[in-house]
Amino acid sequence: MNQDSTRKARVNVRRAEVMEQVEKEIQQHYQSELISHIRSAGNVYNLGHTEFFLAREFGFCNGVRRAIDIAYAARRVFPDRRIFLIGDIIHNPEVNRQLEEMGIRKLPWKQLDSSYDRVAPDDVVIIPAFGVPTPFMDALEEKGVQIVDTTCGDVMKVWKRVKNYAAMGITSIIHGKATHEETSATASRALGERGRGKYLVVYDLEDARILCDYIMGRGDREAFLKRFEGCCSPGFDPDRDLEEVGIANQTTMLKTETQTLQKMVKDAIVQRDGDDDNFYVFDTICGATQDRQDALYELLKNPLDVMFVVGGYNSSNTTHLVDIAREHVPTYFIESAECIKSIQYVDAFDTKTREVRRMTTEPVVQNLGKSLKVGITAGASCPANLIEATILRIADLRK
Ligand code: SF4
Structure with a gap:
């Protein structure tokens, strides 16, 4: 059947009279007066002898x-x-x-x-x-x-970029997780209008190293194809499809890693060709991800004893916040306040093994009866009420 004959026109559901009710429901389900208060008071909050430091940007993005x-x-x-x-x-x-x-x-x-x-x-x-x-x-x-x-809209900007690459015959190198919904959607757009575009999804710097080695003529074809199985366009041929490459990112990746990856690929192309004419780049990390990462770096300048990051375990931007924080301070990645089992134990998500583990809250235990500085942030998909519940749970257990 012809798609045009079945396609239904899009309807604007965000009408003024509807949104008035929606706003009330959303307030009721996800808002927190305490979090609004902390934000307006400079993102620091004392409860008893616990001092909470909140990131300047956290929680729901636009x-x-x-x-x-x-x-x-x-x-x-x-x-x-x-x-x-x-x-x-x-x-x-x-x-x-x-x-x-x-x-x-x-x-x-x-x-x-x-x-x-x-x-x-x-x-x-x-x-x-x-x-x-x-x-x-x-x-x-x-x-x-x-x-x-x-x-x-930020995801659609990435689509526009990879569609352009496809139209220009450039292979998209997508820095992202092949199994993530957004990257999967972006990869399908990288095939272009006629489905002939090429793409390769590169997850981390080890993937990037293998890609760069291949570009510089040091790779093994079979090993390369095995490594990127399921992460590239159908029929991807590394000997043919890495001539001209353009980078795009999943919007929620770690900025510093993306920058490193971009440089690695550019250097590999320059080494192979003598110039970077066959290299294109367009940073597609979204503003909200960037702001939350920047705000966390700022927050970590405080002398924190411990950090809690609240968010969904499959949330990419939250995972990167955890990876940043734990380089500086003991960090626990929790989905909700219920994960804090007692003053001694937290059921937290380990981003390396990708499983929830019961962990001891050593910095909290060591500071029993003494003051404790707790850093808090949350991913772009985390509602304020879950952050409030986390703060109240920690304060309650430390009473
Ligand atoms: S984190 Fe928010 S702003 Fe960024 S791409 Fe996702 S939904 Fe859009």
């Missing part, structure tokens, strides 16, 4: 807030329609739980499997803030469902 607004508004604009959401709206379990409670049902984002068969033209489908790969959009348009798109 893109996340917009996505949540749109999802809540869709529920009000289509009260009698079935509403589906592809994957998570953002990476925070509490927000996703609230949406489920509102009757918004989940569809898998990893593949267009048979669960999509139950979606009918009368249904509404919400696209999450990270976007979805183009085959999902095509399939939904073809079904004629009402699409409500919450894709963040």
